[in-house]
Amino acid sequence: MHCRNCGKECADQAIMCVSCGCPPHAGAKFCQNCGGDSDPIADICIKCGVRLTKGAPADAKSKLAAGLLGIFLGGLGVHRFYLGFIGMGIIQILVTIITFGFGAIWGLIEGILLLTGSMDKDAKGDLLKD
Known part of the structure; x- marks a missing residue:
């Protein structure tokens, strides 16, 4: 798995990226599967074809x-x-x-x-x- 904020590789169960400190699914700049650049509004990665995850932001309501x-x-x-x-x-x-x-x-x-x-x-x- 790759961090959606910085693109660095993370453990599958990670709740925080050790490179940037953000939750791995909170960003929208990179694909979680291949780590390639992605459009923030895209639903599918154009490099690997995987559906991009949309995680809850840090200030999300409970x-x-x-x-x-x-x-x-x-x-x-x-x-x-x-x-x-x-x-x-x-x-x-x-x-x-x-x-x-x-x-x-x-x-x-x-x-x-x-x-x-x-x-x-x-x-x-x-x-x-x-």
């Missing part, structure tokens, strides 16, 4: 925190605010008020989806960390 917020405070849209979906959070508050609390089921379901990995991105499109 999937566990978002899921628990959804389960316990989902009716108030707190998990949506946490993930950066401000408009959707406001809509969830309004639905919960209009339905006399029954709209909270929406947040509960989303909390479960967050914990199971079905919802895995924040408002910026970044992956949630485990």
Whole structure:
């Protein structure tokens, strides 16, 4: 495996590149398979044909925190605010008020989806960390 930030070779289970200090999957400059240059928006390496990984950035939101917020405070849209979906959070508050609390089921379901990995991105499109 190669670091996606600096292109140097890393151990397969590495959580940090010893050359640059970044998480190996956090970058987007190099292919994790061959170490060749890659376009940051590319999905497939043009040198070796492998699908490029898109790891969670260092400042990524927690999937566990978002899921628990959804389960316990989902009716108030707190998990949506946490993930950066401000408009959707406001809509969830309004639905919960209009339905006399029954709209909270929406947040509960989303909390479960967050914990199971079905919802895995924040408002910026970044992956949630485990």
